[in-house]
Amino acid sequence: MNNRSSMNKPLNDEAGSIQLPRQTQSRYILGEVYSIRQLTPSIKEYTIKLEEEINPNPGQFAMLWIPNIGEIPLSFADYSTGTVKFIICRVGFVTTYIHRNILVGSRVFLRGPLGNGFTLCSLKNCLLIGGGYGLAPLYYLGRILAMNNCRLKTLLGFKNSSDVFYVSEFSEISDTYISTEDGEEGFKGTVVDMVRKILAEETFDIVYVCGREQMLMKVVKECSAKGMKTEASLERIIKCGVGLCGSCSVEPLGLRVCRDGPVFDGRLLLKLEDPLKNNREEICIKN
Amino acid sequence: MYKELKNLDYFCKMGFPEDLSIDLATSISKLSLRNPTILASGILGSSCSLLKRIEDAGAGALTTKTITKNPREGYVNPVFVDLGYGYLNAIGLRNPGADNFSKELSKAKKNIQIPIITSIGGSSIEEFMYVAERMLESGSDALEINLSCPHVEGYGLDIGSDIKLTQQIIKQLKSISSKPLFAKISLHQSRIDILEKYIDAGLDGISAINTVKALAINIKALSPILSNIVGGLSGPCIKPIALAVVYEIYREFPDIPIIGVGGIQSPEDAVEMILVGASAVGIGSAIVRKDLEIFREITRGIGKFMLENGFKSIRELIGYIHRR
Numbered sequence: 001m002n003n004r005s006s007m008n009k010p011l012n013d014e015a016g017s018i019q020l021p022r023q024t025q026s027r028y029i030l031g032e033v034y035s036i037r038q039l040t041p042s043i044k045e046y047t048i049k050l051e052e053e054i055n056p057n058p059g060q061f062a063m064l065w066i067p068n069i070g071e072i073p074l075s076f077a078d079y080s081t082g083t084v085k086f087i088i089c090r091v092g093f094v095t096t097y098i099h100r101n102i103l104v105g106s107r108v109f110l111r112g113p114l115g116n117g118f119t120l121c122s123l124k125n126c127l128l129i130g131g132g133y134g135l136a137p138l139y140y141l142g143r144i145l146a147m148n149n150c151r152l153k154t155l156l157g158f159k160n161s162s163d164v165f166y167v168s169e170f171s172e173i174s175d176t177y178i179s180t181e182d183g184e185e186g187f188k189g190t191v192v193d194m195v196r197k198i199l200a201e202e203t204f205d206i207v208y209v210c211g212r213e214q215m216l217m218k219v220v221k222e223c224s225a226k227g228m229k230t231e232a233s234l235e236r237i238i239k240c241g242v243g244l245c246g247s248c249s250v251e252p253l254g255l256r257v258c259r260d261g262p263v264f265d266g267r268l269l270l271k272l273e274d275p276l277k278n279n280r281e282e283i284c285i286k287n
Numbered sequence: 288m289y290k291e292l293k294n295l296d297y298f299c300k301m302g303f304p305e306d307l308s309i310d311l312a313t314s315i316s317k318l319s320l321r322n323p324t325i326l327a328s329g330i331l332g333s334s335c336s337l338l339k340r341i342e343d344a345g346a347g348a349l350t351t352k353t354i355t356k357n358p359r360e361g362y363v364n365p366v367f368v369d370l371g372y373g374y375l376n377a378i379g380l381r382n383p384g385a386d387n388f389s390k391e392l393s394k395a396k397k398n399i400q401i402p403i404i405t406s407i408g409g410s411s412i413e414e415f416m417y418v419a420e421r422m423l424e425s426g427s428d429a430l431e432i433n434l435s436c437p438h439v440e441g442y443g444l445d446i447g448s449d450i451k452l453t454q455q456i457i458k459q460l461k462s463i464s465s466k467p468l469f470a471k472i473s474l475h476q477s478r479i480d481i482l483e484k485y486i487d488a489g490l491d492g493i494s495a496i497n498t499v500k501a502l503a504i505n506i507k508a509l510s511p512i513l514s515n516i517v518g519g520l521s522g523p524c525i526k527p528i529a530l531a532v533v534y535e536i537y538r539e540f541p542d543i544p545i546i547g548v549g550g551i552q553s554p555e556d557a558v559e560m561i562l563v564g565a566s567a568v569g570i571g572s573a574i575v576r577k578d579l580e581i582f583r584e585i586t587r588g589i590g591k592f593m594l595e596n597g598f599k600s601i602r603e604l605i606g607y608i609h610r611r
Binding site for chain 2: 023026027028030063065067068070071072105109111233239241242243244246247249251252253254256259287
């Protein structure tokens with residue numbers, strides 16, 4: 001049905017834009033935690049070996065189920081032959097439980113890949129923009145783009161120097177710059193300030209962005225004003241994960257983050273009246 | 288002929304431009320539908336924009352999510368299981384509550400042309416009446432009382448199991464409005480003697496069937512999957528059950544319109560449901576595999592079936608097998 005086991009190999013496409021068949025599945029697959037890295041005081045990276053191959057597109061997500069505790073949506077931070085990496089920030093009940101109780105060797109369950117990922121391309125000039133733990137899907141994306149001979153520049157924004165992570169990983173695949181609001185590391189200011197500075201000097205074929213929605217919308221506006229194509233990954237509380245329940249709908253367009261997204265074309269997002277409505281920071285979080 | 292058939296653009300949008308002599312319009316009680324596909328309750332129907340998307344996808348009518356008096360967050364994850372042969376869910380009647388939803392419904396009524404049926408839930412007569420009044424004020428074209436949600440204590444099936452209470456609810460709801468009143472029933476309530484009492488109390492139509500109470504275990508986790516443990520089973524595996532229920536209801540009450548719901552995934556499934564007696568078909572979990580395209584696919588496929596088999600109007604198909 002699909003031949004996406006070649007996902008991690010270079011893609012041949014002269015035209016430069018590659019549309020992979022959308023593959024999703026929602027059965028649970030057993031995984032075992034292989035290693036854990038503490039990246040910042042509130043962020044850990046989990047490497048999980050799965051019972052079977054799932055071959056996600058960069059930007060797709062999975063639902064991670066911890067029996068008797070709950071189930072949360074997570075972007076793929078990386079994937080290679082049955083091994084998946086997740087970046088998990090401690091924000092609510094389930095993520096706090098994971099940080100405290102999920103250890104190397106723990107069994108977890110995953111259903112995915114779900115949703116629509118980023119548009120992949122080759123031989124293009126791409127800009128990756130990530131804020132905080134929102135950088136997760138951009139690393140997997142960047143790795144695939146780099147393999148397809150894209151020229152990459154990455155801008156990562158963090159609150160302060162203790163929040164900085166994944167810089168060496170991104171540096172291996174792209175020209176990487178960071179910003180911190182206190183200026184202790186890299187550019188002083190927000191990632192949006194840094195984006196403005198870069199865009200004054202350079203143009204890109206496509207800009208990929210993921211992070212807090214306020215930042216993301218500003219970046220989409222800046223890039224769109226300059227005529228650049230943007231794609232942004234949104235975060236919502238996701239329940240069914242397959243587009244049935246409507247819990248993750250973005251108004252006023254009725255876009256389902258889990259099914260129509262989580263990656264959306266920036267032009268679509270510019271039509272949103274109130275992108276912050278229903279954001280996870282604003283509503284009661286049970287996850 | 289159905290007036291909108293004359294509007295070619297409109298009909299092409301429904302994905303069935305081949306032969307304009309085929310009449311796909313149907314009716315349930317006082318509601319006129321451009322085609323027999325209805326968004327089933329519980330699926331996506333919680334905001335104006337989502338309902339509008341389903342209209343644009345080609346549905347003949349819309350059923351909202353079940354609305355209760357107060358907002359309900361629903362259950363914590365996991366709330367959905369893909370079993371391969373069907374789906375299990377326990378969303379927990381997640382909805383914005385009657386007051387919030389009435390604003391959405393007013394907006395929806397201004398932007399949407401096709402009939403909107405509001406599914407209402409309650410744990411008492413008072414709650415049903417409160418929700419019904421709000422929804423009718425906001426322009427709901429019909430009400431569907433949820434007598435059958437299998438996974439929320441005090442609601443749905445718990446109410447529907449009390450026959451006297453249900454009769455009272457029907458009587459009182461009919462006393463405040465002449466808009467059509469339907470009941471969504473489960474397999475367990477499909478006894479003819481019970482339905483007769485509801486029809487005598489004033490019920491205008493029946494939606495059958497709701498999901499079937501069910502449970503899924505993951506043996507590698509040594510655990511039930513749903514946070515609520517039990518949920519409602521939908522999808523292909525319940526279609527034969529739904530067909531039997533609709534068949535029996537039509538056999539006993541041929542004048543009562545039936546919305547056939549349960550496992551309809553293809554035009555063939557929809558035709559089967561109509562042949563046993565449904566005037567319209569509810570579409571829900573088919574969206575998992577086929578997304579919103581399913582509405583157009585089913586409408587187009589029913590039309591194709593009618594062309595190939597010499598039927599001119601969908602009305603000739605409804606309950607056909609009872610007249611063999």
